[in-house]
Amino acid sequence: MRKIKKPKLIITIAVLTLALLALMVYTQLKPGAGPVVGTASRALNPVQRAGRVLNDKVEETIDFYFNFKEVRDENLELKMKLAEQEAKIRKFDEIQKENIDLRAMFQYKERHSEYEYVGTNVINRSLSPLSPSYTLDKGLIDGIQRGMVVITYEGLAGQITEVYERHSILETISSENVKVSVVSAGRKEFEGILSGATILGRSNMAVITEMSLEAMIQSGDDIVTSGIGGFYPPDIYVGTIETVGEDPG
Incomplete structure (x- = not known):
């Protein structure tokens, strides 16, 4: 029932407000109508108060909506900034780990300077459990040959089993073929x-x-x-x- 009464109340206030405006205009045209205006004003006071209460509620609702939207937008912005910071931290950790790996490889090379080394990167991986292998970004044009030994700073990785012009295949020591x-x-x-x-x-x-x-x-x-x-x-x-x-x- 409340949902039905509220529209009626709003319509009534709108009509009375228009009537009051008409009386005010009429008063300006006919100065002698002062008592009527005064009576109408007193009669409209309760309605005006109800209108102000309703208007306050509407303003509060509007303020709440805009405040909620503002908080939601700020929350979304904070989440985006947090995601950016986390991405930067991950990138920093990756760079730090890469630097540690490179330092370890350099130290290994210094300890075993009797060998020649070619740095490579893994660009693909085989998922076969019987012959796990990796595709490296170095090939014939880089001096890579079949049978070469592949190491990391942690130890033996495996050997080169296939060589192409610009890439090669590393078969690891966990392969049954090695x-x-x-x-x-x-x-x-x-x-x-x-x-x-x-x-x-x-x-x-x-x-x-x-x-x-x-x-x-x-x-x-x-x-x-x-x-x-x-x-x-x-x-x-x-x-x-x-x-x-x-x-x-």
Whole structure:
């Protein structure tokens, strides 16, 4: 019922207001009509008060709407600024990490200055669990050849298996196609062959075979390249032993 009464009240106030304006104009034309105007004014006072109350409510509603919109716009602006700051922080972290990586690579190069190095970037990745590989942005025109060893500042990554004019394919040591002669960093007299494997559904793993039980390898031991055969340089970090067991074969 309230929704029906409100429109009627607004219409009534509008009509009475027009009547008051007419009386005011009429009073100006006929000065003797003062008492009538006074009576009409007294009669309209309650309605005018109701009109002022309603007008105040309308103004409050309008103010609330504009204030809400202003707060909402400010909130949106703050969210955008926050997103920009977070993006800058992420970019800073990426640059910082890149600088750390470059510094580590430079230090590695200084420690192993007997080799020549070509810097590359990864531009694509294969999702195959059996032969994980990466596409590098260097190829024949950069002096890259099939069989070259690829390292990061953390250790051995794998070897180049395919070469094209402007890019090449790196197959990682977690690939079943890659074989690496390795030794324990603490017991270098015992050699084994490392190759990629998927163990209990986990990719990026590798197993070492053909290593004597006398090597006394333990979980937590670091594994490095042996350098035997001359294919991989010696003492490049490969990984850490997780479990040790006998080969049933």
